[in-house]
Amino acid sequence: MSGRTGDLAGSDEEREGDAVDRALAAFRDGLPVLVHDFDDREGETDIVYPAGAVTADAVARLRNDAGGLVCTALSHDAATAMELPFLDDTIDHPSAGSHELGYDDRSSFSLPVNHRDTFTGIPDDDRALTISELASAAEAAVAGDYDATDFAADFRSPGHVNVLRAAPSLLADRQGHTELGLALAAEAGLPPAVVVCEMLDDETGRALSKAAARDYATRHGFAFVDGDRLVERLG
Template sequence: MSHRSQASRSDRALAAFRAGGPVLVHDHDDREGETDLVYPADVVTPEAVARMRNDAGGLVCVALSDSVADAVDLPFLEDELAHPTADAHDLGYDDRSSFSLPVNHRDTFTGITDEDRARTITELASAASAVETGVGYGPEEFAAEFRAPGHVHVLRGAPDGLGDRRGHTELGLALAAAAERPPAVVVCEMLDDETGRALAPDAAREYARRHEFPYVEGADLVAALD
């Protein structure tokens, strides 16, 4: 693929994200080798949640930047678990998990419906914006709005972003930063209904073409945004 084509794909992804649309991001074949459906968290609707659970099928997560997570005292989940299962991680694709606490917004009911999850997701984006604007939003304000455990899994971005880690968490957050959106993005792995495995890149590209969504390789995004 030419450098011009790679740049064009990254530019299209950035333009879509800036406009509030979803992007398909394939991380790296030598990492997870997965394609995620990625949305700016501040514009997620119940219909977008339905698309993620029906068309993607993976775990619906909200990635927050390290600075936002730090400001509201959101830890890495593995650091909080006093159980033998958390003693050692042997991930085949990374040094540590990005998972933080799963939460629900306090104004939701069960937290799992499309409407409830969309509410939690957009309120997480609002919280991230509040932290960024420096209005004194911290752990107490966050706890007043959200409860844990819940049905929206929060991911904590690496401190130096793509300089530390090149997972979907950091790729999505880098895309949000470049698009001047809040440091909160939704990521959901695309799975194959027939095999039960990660959706192959060719199939993900076809899905993107059919729905007129941008598809971009993680390496191209890193080159364009890092």
């Protein structure tokens, strides 16, 4: 049997051809999608949600079943309207600015935030509120109805939800999970905000293998899609 077990029954080609459509349908329904980037990049699978659909249960799934860092990725236009910087541009410390990443030119991290209606910001319901409100803020920002002053009234930093800034032209500029997820959201007609969280292997502590991630998707009825398919279709 092929290792590609996460898509619909049929040939590998048929399954891969349907994968993007399944992912788009899932996103429109507010469901998570498993996105594998590229074997020669991070080689990781992230659980990706449209940010506006994230609930406390979704945050629990991300920390229990994925185990990586829960981040909210915003489009370049939304982040610019809210004046959210790249974090390494704001840190005055010798550790900042020279990442020497083996898989990219720079970090996408912006500010870590909490919504002002949260308490500590870390419980599932607190993080879900911050994430869903980031989606609302991003949607308003790209419509021209929300700026840095509005953001400061609603959010405080530092906090417990890491914000990521996408490249300006998404997949044409960069092909990380930030851009892959936001390209899905754009094609699905959703606000420019998605949640990404890396899937880790409980036994090794390393990235969950692609085969194991596909098996997880199959067991839970979630869509699985490869990054190259998203680039082909949405890039």
